[in-house]
Amino acid sequence: MFLNSLRLRLLVWLVGPGLLLAASLLATKYYYMRNAAEQVQDRLLAALAVSITNYTVTTGGDLLSRDMEMLLHEFTHEDTYYHVTGPDGAYVTGHADLPRPDKSRVLEPGTPFFYESVYLGETVRAVALRSFVSAPYLEGWTTIYITQTRRERQELLGTILVNTGIAFLIVVAIGGILAWIGITRGLSPLEDLRTAIRRRSPDDLRPIEEQTPAEIAEVVHALNGLLTKLDRSITANQRFIADASHQLRTPLAALQAESEWALRHARHDHERETLEGILSHARTASRLAGQLLKLARLAPEGRKTLDLASLDLKAFAAEVTGEWVGRAIRQDIDLGFEGPDDPQASAMVLGNCVMLREMLGNLLDNALRYCPSQSIITVRVIPATARRGPVLEVQDNGPGIPVNRRAEAVERFVRFNGEETEGSGLGLAIVKEVAVAHGAGLELKDSPDRQGLLVSIAFPRPADARLAASLPSPELARP
Ligand SMILES: Nc1ncnc2c1ncn2[C@@H]1O[C@H](COP(=O)(O)OP(=O)(O)O)[C@@H](O)[C@H]1O
Ligand SMILES: [Mg+2]
Structure with a gap:
């Protein structure tokens, strides 16, 4: 049998033997109980055989067998019939058609012989006893045969069997539930491992250090x-x-x-x-x-040796933007910078200024390249709050990138302008890599108040930066 789940396999191997054990216990119990009941019945039959024989002797065979049988029925709730034969097998009293043991069977005097048979359509337990009597009416070897149904015994056994079976099933079911809980707990290191592997960024190829059994x-x-x-x-x-x-x-x-x-x-x-x-x-x-x-x-390898230093994003972005103003003026584009008004506002990040300059440069190059003259381009720094680090935005009112192509735009060698403009399709890919290396989240959005593109890079707080840079690369927001 092939089960595609470790948990199910373990459960089957725990509950299966449990069921087997319960079944064999049940069978054993049934066997012993049936034997015990049979012994009790046999003793009763033997005692009946002796006493009925004696009665027969004292009453000379006139005992009203029907009264006797009704009395017995009262006590035992079973139908009991008997038949007594005198010497030479002559009928003395009782039901002459009672089943008798095999003819070949020699009955030993004084020792009851038990056998099973069918009488009046029911299986019965029967006894035959041969004894010597000596009385005025009856003298010689007599034999008594008694049959007794075992309805009540069977019923009782059946009830016990069913009840015990149900009890066993309940025990096995509870055991199964406990086993399931145990297995789930036992397998939890596997779940932990799976989560740890899933949480990994595809760039992170360090060995897995999860504690595992x-x-x-x-x-x-x-x-x-x-x-x-x-x-x-x-x-x-x-x-x-x-x-x-x-x-x-x-x-x-x-x-x-x-x-x-x-x-x-x-x-x-x-x-x-x-x-x-x-x-x-x-x-x-x-x-x-x-x-x-x-x-x-x-790339991930180089990132490990990337030097990160504390850097004021506001001053940095303002400086880099300034370097691009000349080109913007030549293209008749309004390039501006917006920083936080509050001079106390923190825009500190942990960054590598060469890489960040490359990133902002690529974004400005794109904006200037793809926006027509008289466009407005804004570089914006939003200060950090208690919950998040500062955000750098480059907003333009150019043609923008359709929502469904934004995820694709940051892939390497992806360009949408064909041969019209020069470029390699690596600009946004570099932007993304720099963002990832800084643990920052990159998002391409619509410009809120004007058509065009808004690229936002959300930096982690400097305290979280080292940690964030080693975490999975923040997924680019998809539509
Ligand atoms: N500011 C922008 N406005 C409109 N489209 C842009 C903008 N920036 C990038 N794109 C589109 O995204 C594509 C990919 O950009 P990029 O990766 O820098 O490659 P390249 O500039 O070399 O074509 C560009 O070809 C362009 O079509
Ligand atoms: Mg470009």
Whole structure:
């Protein structure tokens, strides 16, 4: 039998033998009780055989068998019939048609012989007793046969059997419930382990340190071995991507510099056109290489060595925004910064300023890239409260991203603008990685009062930051 649940299997193996035990106890009990009842009946029959024989002798066979039988019925609640034969088997008194033991059976004088038979359609217990009498009316060897039904005995046995059976079933059921509770408790380390594994972020490949009973420890040990191997191989891959993109940057920078030089010295228009194309591609490629390198550094492995320092988000965001104002003016876009009015308001976070600059830079680059001229872009810092850390927002009134594509937008190499604008589709992926590395929650929302996109990054309180950064990556809000 295959049961796909450890709990059910254990239960079956506990309750099954319990039922078996109960059944065998019941059978044994029935057997002994039936024997005991039979013995009692046999003794009664033997006593009856002796006394009826004596009566027969004293009354010369005139005893009214029907009275005797009614009297017996009164006392025993069973139908009792008898038949006495005199020497040579001659009829003396009683029911002549009573069943008798096998002819071949030799009855020993004075020893009652018990047998089973059927009389008047009912199974009966019967006795035959041979004894020597010597009386004026009767002299010689007489035999008495008595049959008695065992209705009441059977009924009683049946009742006891049913009641005991019910009692056993109740005991087994209670045992089953207790076993179920016990099994659930016993298996709780498995549940704990499952929760611990579920709560893991996919990036977290540290060994599982859950305290587990010996039986599960083996499995956990094996799993940890696998995790370590996986961690090593992912690290190697990440290092490869970082190295490769790093190696690519030098020749790409050279290519860019050389094509710029050639462009300056180009004489013909068609040369210039070609060189401009080469330069643009070289720029895209080197930006891509740079972004790949950043992503590789932000990957779980790199994150472990990420230096986090206490940082004033308000001052930091204001400074970075300032650096982008020039480009905004050139594009005729209104780029502004909103910080908390209260100078006491805390916007401290535990962060890595190089990474945060990259993150905000990517968000501003997107906003400036995808918003038409005369748009409004706002960078906002909302101070921390007692419950949560500060929030950084970048809001624009550009085309926005449809709700159903927002989760997808933060994936690597996902772009919605095709070839119209340059870009790699890595910008928001980097934003997400930086947020995760800081234990911050990233959300893409609608701008509340204007169309466009609102990107919000909710930082943990500095006290929770270390913890939060090692917790599962906050899921991007999905519609
Ligand atoms: N502020 C924004 N307004 C409208 N669309 C945006 C905005 N930011 C990002 N997007 C969309 O999300 C896509 C992914 O952005 P990103 O990951 O930065 O890649 P890239 O900018 O290289 O295309 C972009 O192609 C763009 O279509
Ligand atoms: Mg971008």
